[in-house]
Amino acid sequence: MNSVVRTVVSTLPPEWVPPLRDVKIKTQRFFATAWRQRHFVPAAISGEFRSRVVRSKIGTLWFVLHPLAMALVYVLILSEVLGAKLGGVEKPGAYAVYLLAGMAGWSLFMEVLNRSLTVFIEYGNAMKKINFPKIFLPLVVVGGALVNNLLLLGAVIFIIAFYGFFPSIHWLGLILAAGCSIFLALGLGLVLGIFNIFTRDVGQVMLVVTNVWFWMTPVVYSKSMISGASARVIDLNPLTPVVQAYQDAIVHNRWPDVASLGYPALLAAAAMLVSTIVFWRASPEIVDAL
Amino acid sequence: MQDAPIILSLTGVTKTFSVYRSNISRLFHWLGLPIGPREATDVIKDVTFSVRKGESLALIGQNGAGKSTLLKLITGTMAPTRGRVDVQESISAILELGLGFNMEFTGRENVRQSGGMMGLAPDRIEALMPEIEAFAEIGEYFDKTLRTYSSGMQARLSFALATAIRPEILIVDEVLSVGDAYFQHKSFARIREFRDSGTTIILVTHSLGDVRELCERVILVDKGAIVRDGPPDEVIDYYNAMVAEKENAKLSIEQRRRKDGWLHTEFGDGRARMESIDLFRPGETQPVSVVNVGEVVEARSRIRIMRDTPELVLGHRITDRTGHVVWGSNTWHTGQVLDGLNAGEVVVSKLVFPCDLGPGTYALSFGLHSRDNHLEDCYHKAENQIVFEVIRTRGPVFIGTSRLQARFEIEVAVSA
Numbered sequence: 201m202n203s204v205v206r207t208v209v210s211t212l213p214p215e216w217v218p219p220l221r222d223v224k225i226k227t228q229r230f231f232a233t234a235w236r237q238r239h240f241v242p243a244a245i246s247g248e249f250r251s252r253v254v255r256s257k258i259g260t261l262w263f264v265l266h267p268l269a270m271a272l273v274y275v276l277i278l279s280e281v282l283g284a285k286l287g288g289v290e291k292p293g294a295y296a297v298y299l300l301a302g303m304a305g306w307s308l309f310m311e312v313l314n315r316s317l318t319v320f321i322e323y324g325n326a327m328k329k330i331n332f333p334k335i336f337l338p339l340v341v342v343g344g345a346l347v348n349n350l351l352l353l354g355a356v357i358f359i360i361a362f363y364g365f366f367p368s369i370h371w372l373g374l375i376l377a378a379g380c381s382i383f384l385a386l387g388l389g390l391v392l393g394i395f396n397i398f399t400r401d402v403g404q405v406m407l408v409v410t411n412v413w414f415w416m417t418p419v420v421y422s423k424s425m426i427s428g429a430s431a432r433v434i435d436l437n438p439l440t441p442v443v444q445a446y447q448d449a450i451v452h453n454r455w456p457d458v459a460s461l462g463y464p465a466l467l468a469a470a471a472m473l474v475s476t477i478v479f480w481r482a483s484p485e486i487v488d489a490l
Numbered sequence: 491m492q493d494a495p496i497i498l499s500l501t502g503v504t505k506t507f508s509v510y511r512s513n514i515s516r517l518f519h520w521l522g523l524p525i526g527p528r529e530a531t532d533v534i535k536d537v538t539f540s541v542r543k544g545e546s547l548a549l550i551g552q553n554g555a556g557k558s559t560l561l562k563l564i565t566g567t568m569a570p571t572r573g574r575v576d577v578q579e580s581i582s583a584i585l586e587l588g589l590g591f592n593m594e595f596t597g598r599e600n601v602r603q604s605g606g607m608m609g610l611a612p613d614r615i616e617a618l619m620p621e622i623e624a625f626a627e628i629g630e631y632f633d634k635t636l637r638t639y640s641s642g643m644q645a646r647l648s649f650a651l652a653t654a655i656r657p658e659i660l661i662v663d664e665v666l667s668v669g670d671a672y673f674q675h676k677s678f679a680r681i682r683e684f685r686d687s688g689t690t691i692i693l694v695t696h697s698l699g700d701v702r703e704l705c706e707r708v709i710l711v712d713k714g715a716i717v718r719d720g721p722p723d724e725v726i727d728y729y730n731a732m733v734a735e736k737e738n739a740k741l742s743i744e745q746r747r748r749k750d751g752w753l754h755t756e757f758g759d760g761r762a763r764m765e766s767i768d769l770f771r772p773g774e775t776q777p778v779s780v781v782n783v784g785e786v787v788e789a790r791s792r793i794r795i796m797r798d799t800p801e802l803v804l805g806h807r808i809t810d811r812t813g814h815v816v817w818g819s820n821t822w823h824t825g826q827v828l829d830g831l832n833a834g835e836v837v838v839s840k841l842v843f844p845c846d847l848g849p850g851t852y853a854l855s856f857g858l859h860s861r862d863n864h865l866e867d868c869y870h871k872a873e874n875q876i877v878f879e880v881i882r883t884r885g886p887v888f889i890g891t892s893r894l895q896a897r898f899e900i901e902v903a904v905s906a
Contacts, residue, residue, distance in 0.1 A: 247599075325590045330608055398516060
């Protein structure tokens with residue numbers, strides 16, 4: 201009178217995708233998903249900017265004021281107190297402009313590096329709840345840093361105008377230098393950022409490292425002032441040509457030495473390659489580790 | 491539904507959570523160095539199932555069974571360790587508390603940011619904003635920072651945002667348990683509306699009533715594996731039996747479908763057995779299966795004690811077609827517990843009740859156990875043991891399952 205109920209065991213449906221078409225479909229789907237979700241990037245960037253404003257009066261301005269304040273300190277100490285002069289440029293205030301140019305170049309690198317270090321931790325919550333292509337996170341980092349750097353450049357243009365320096369066609373050279381420093385910082389930062397998920401010590405160590413790195417970069421001083429072993433260290437620093445490109449454009453009104461940028465560009469390419477591999481291997485498990 | 495295309499498919503999916511000696515060894519493992527985890531737990535074990543377009547599916551199971559992990563694998567926030575998850579070309583809305591909200595932002599700003607992060611264009615969000623605000627019904631809080639929200643308000647906001655656009659697959663992860671009754675009701679209405687317009691629903695819930703109401707298919711997950719996959723009544727009854735089994739050491743579960751469609755589930759450790767149970771009119775000896783509304787009937791049961799039983803409680807429950815409990819109680823609550831019964835004794839009981847039920851089919855279940863529920867010691871329990879029909883031959887027409895003693899008192903007043 202009663203029939204036994206079958207346990208329903210799902211079987212693979214016949215119309216299933218054969219493995220050979222898999223890679224192609226996966227790639228297509230990746231781009232389709234990325235395109236469909238493209239609004240993630242601007243939303244996240246604008247969210248970051250707004251979150252800075254929420255609880256502070258001048259919010260995002262701090263990102264401009266910080267390097268400017270640092271530049272001001274150096275101008276006061278080095279130029280006024282120590283009487284530092286910049287060889288080659290006779291205009292008054294040339295040193296201040298030189299400092300601002302170097303700071304603009306350095307701060308872009310620093311910001312991309314620092315943000316890459318913490319981006320996975322900051323977006324941990326979102327990654328657990330919203331499915332989005334992980335490749336968006338580096339885009340958010342770079343986008344945010346670029347906006348900040350443009351604001352800073354705007355402020356720099358305003359300030360150097362008082363010293364009689366104005367933007368010229370040579371400023372287009374900044375694009376090349378900025379590209380090198382962004383990819384170098386991103387490549388390095390993403391690998392360290394993934395390490396940072398596991399041990400937060402990475403972030404602390406980088407604080408010290410970047411400090412040393414800053415003084416190994418001719419931002420405050422000029423390379424021509426240094427000789428001997430220190431000069432060789434500065435030559436090894438991939439950021440030296442990047443910062444110099446900024447100084448060439450802003451202070452000297454000349455095109456950057458493209459050949460010298462080959463070194464940081466090569467390193468940036470290598471760093472990007474390594475970070476892509478690490479990122480690709482790690483991304484399925486990042487959420488588990490957060 | 492059988493012919494609808496498959497929209498989601500999991501094939502041999504296993505998810506392993508690994509414990510490493512330290513985070514450094516995990517890192518080395520990632521980088522491909524031959525350092526294995528110290529300990530690996532499979533939270534999802536070789537799960538295979540597929541969902542067709544328009545199906546409404548519930549995942550049930552006890553805490554830690556792996557339901558939420560399964561949802562994360564389906565939505566893609568987590569990647570499977572082995573196996574594959576295929577989601578056909580369709581947007582899935584993820585529904586977990588918060589949606590990655592920023593506590594410093596107002597509700598409106600969070601809708602903008604999270605909406606954008608979910609992939610909505612800014613102008614689209616602005617267009618949807620009034621509707622989201624109206625649906626969330628959090629009043630002026632919509633423009634206050636999220637820090638001041640209660641968890642229920644956050645749930646309202648996330649639900650309003652996640653369902654602002656009808657998705658192809660809607661995944662609801664227990665979010666409904668947070669809101670108050672009013673909002674739950676409202677959310678259910680929206681889910682039902684989506685379901686009726688063809689959205690595939692995947693629901694994780696502990697509320698079995700929701701499951702009965704919303705889903706046509708239930709998957710029971712236990713210890714990371716699919717234990718049962720089928721229609722709600724079958725899986726839910728099996729689940730209930732399983733919960734009891736966990737508490738009782740030795741228990742056998744037997745389940746079969748009656749010819750009239752009711753599912754019969756029977757289990758117990760056999761300490762006491764229901765020998766016979768039937769529904770009678772008082773004084774008659776022939777069992778009845780059709781009862782008039784309001785008629786007094788009695789369920790007579792004969793229980794044989796198989797092994798010495800220190801405590802015996804008899805419970806009865808009446809459920810309607812959809813599985814909703816119309817009435818249920820037991821001799822624990824009525825103060826009629828039997829103590830110190832010996833093997834071989836026979837207990838005879840009568841449950842007498844006026845059949846104040848609305849027209850329809852009902853089922854009577856029984857349980858023999860100790861204490862006030864069957865979770866501790868369950869001797870013998872059967873779901874839907876007796877199925878009977880209630881018909882209305884006298885009295886005014888009414889709908890529903892309860893014959894309330896209600897009457898209209900009407901006067902026509904002449905206004906001065």
